[in-house]
Amino acid sequence: MSSSTPTNPAPITDDKTPLCIPFILNHLSAHLHSPDRDRPFLVGLNGVQGIGKTTLVRSLAAALESHAHPTLVLSIDDLYLRHADQRALAAANPDNALLQHRGQPGTHDLPLARRLFHDLLSRRPEQVRVPAYDKAAFGGQGDRAPESTWRSVRPGAVHIVILEGWCVGFRALPDDAAVASRRALPSRTLAAHPLPHLLFVNDRLREYDALTDLLDVFVHLDAEDTRYVYDWRREQEAALRAERGVGMSDEQVVRFVDGYYPAYELYSDALRNGVFPGRPGRQLRIVVGKDRKVRESHVQ
Known part of the structure; x- marks a missing residue:
């Protein structure tokens, strides 16, 4: 982790859309000639905080629209539990620091997510309301x-749905593998959480397969070193402080990212190995450096 804090975030160069669009359009073409052609094509997109997911999905949506494919972008953040339900989850697990705030698998409303995707894929009802979350x-x-x-969309008019988020595509580990990972990694962040607390989140993550298994293709925006997330988030908060006079301090950023980092440590390797066992060629992995520029890319 770097101790220096740039006053402004490094610009995020969009050298990723030119890699993603041919990959998506190639699979979309096959989809449009399949028995499922009447339902929207689903794209999952994962990346650590600060890596440029929002910038990329906006560019992807604009590019796909220019190819006459109306595109709906969904964020997994908009599927968080209601405040009252999140507080109830925290109160029921008062010693589990991973559950005291929104973020971890288990703090999303999976029944709401399943209903949303059912309505989009079945194209019923005629108008679908898309949930929104107010982080303030x-x-x-x-x-x-x-x-x-909430936005209203007409499912019949949507060709492509992009689901993006920091934990999209994560799959639970077998409990013994999670135990072994925690023991094998000399990690400050993993060691901060008792094993039963990590296993609780791991168990909740199994429910997310209901979404992951629906995806047609997956884009993994990866970092050469996941620890870049600390500096990237520092950059974002420094820019907020300079622009608006509000934003987390460097110390608050470390505590904030620490809450997410155990999941990166436990689940990123499986993500890199492929989200779709037995479905080769449907995942695009793009690896970026500290400057967020592409270093390499692979279809797997």
């Missing part, structure tokens, strides 16, 4: 936005 509610603890503010 309750003093930054967050809450689901009022349903009256």
Whole structure:
């Protein structure tokens, strides 16, 4: 982890869209000639915080629209539990630091997510409401936005759906593999959490397969070193402080990222090995350096 804090984040160069679009369009073409051609084509996209997911999905959506493929972008952040339900989860597990705030697998509303994707894929009803989450509610603890503010989309008009998020595509480990990983990694962040707390999140993650298994293709925006996330987040918060006078301090950033980092340590290797066992060629892995520029890419 670097101790220096740049005053402004490094610009994120979009050298990724030119890699992603041919990959997506190639599989979309096959999809449009398949028995499932009447349902939207689903793209999953994963990347650590600060790596440039938001910038990439906006560029991808614009590029796909230019190819006459209406595209809906969904963030897994918009599927967090309601504030009251998150507080109830925290209260039921008061010693588990991983569950005291939104973020970890287990803090998303999976029934809501399953209903949303069912409606999009079945194209019923005619208008589908897309959930939204207000991260500023309750003093930054967050809450689901009022349903009256949700977007309405017509599933029949959507060709492509992109689901993006820091944990999209993560798959639970067998419990013995999770135990072995924690023992094998000399990690400050993993060691900070008792094994039963890590296994609780791992068990909840199994429910996310219901979403992952729906995806047609997957884009993994990876980093040469996952620890870059600390500096990337510092950069973002420094820019916020300079622009708006608010933002986390460097110490607060470390605590914040620490809450997510155990999941990166446990699940990133499996992600790199491929999200779709037995379905080769459907995952694009793009590896970036500290400057967020592409170092290498692989279809796997």
